[in-house]
Amino acid sequence: MTIKTIITEPNKILRQKSLPVREIGREEQRLMDDMIETMYDAKGIGLAAIQIGIPKRIIVMDISKNDEKNNPMYFVNPIIKNKNSETSTYEEGCLSVPNFFAEVDRPKKCDVDYLDYNGKKKILKAEGLLATCIQHEMDHLEGVLFIDYLSKLKKTMIVKKLSKKKDRPDRIIV
Numbered sequence: 001m002t003i004k005t006i007i008t009e010p011n012k013i014l015r016q017k018s019l020p021v022r023e024i025g026r027e028e029q030r031l032m033d034d035m036i037e038t039m040y041d042a043k044g045i046g047l048a049a050i051q052i053g054i055p056k057r058i059i060v061m062d063i064s065k066n067d068e069k070n071n072p073m074y075f076v077n078p079i080i081k082n083k084n085s086e087t088s089t090y091e092e093g094c095l096s097v098p099n100f101f102a103e104v105d106r107p108k109k110c111d112v113d114y115l116d117y118n119g120k121k122k123i124l125k126a127e128g129l130l131a132t133c134i135q136h137e138m139d140h141l142e143g144v145l146f147i148d149y150l151s152k153l154k155k156t157m158i159v160k161k162l163s164k165k166k167d168r169p170d171r172i173i174v
């Protein structure tokens with residue numbers, strides 16, 4: 001397995017729409033292995049393939065707590081169904097928008113149809129952090145980032161600061 005470089009804003013690649021996977025073979029499984037390793041290394045809870053430059057509809061996630069056993073999840077060609085009309089607010093971050101955090105409202109619950117690591121059809125009923133995270137990742141497949149939901153002013157400020165890529169080890173909540 002290989003740790004890949006995560007692409008950060010501003011970069012047009014992050015705005016590409018990802019394409020459905022035709023078949024889950026060795027190559028796709030190896031990509032999922034690299035993605036999960038890259039995500040764990042970066043201490044993230046989710047990663048979409050486009051974040052490492054591959055425009056395929058593949059997502060990995062692990063929302064287990066630090067003191068819990070790892071629980072890697074793999075989603076290929078995910079489709080969101082039954083978005084709840086109730087919303088919940090989470091402070092979101094993104095490995096492609098490093099160090100910036102902001103509150104985003106999203107449907108509180110949703111169902112996801114997808115193929116797992118072995119190409120088996122599955123349905124996930126998600127709520128809480130799991131629902132927020134899967135929707136954040138699904139946005140990546142459409143070229144959307146969480147900063148797109150913020151005011152133009154906040155978004156511009158974040159992109160401007162990121163393009164000056166100085167080392168910013170701090171945590172900036174906007």
Ligand code: GNR
Binds near residue numbers: 090092
């Ligand atoms: O690591 C991540 N944390 C996070 C927190 C709140 C809502 C969404 C996320 S996803 C993010 C990793 C990432 O950028 N995935 O695309």
Ligand code: NI
Binds near residue numbers: 093094095096140
């Ligand atoms: Ni992200």
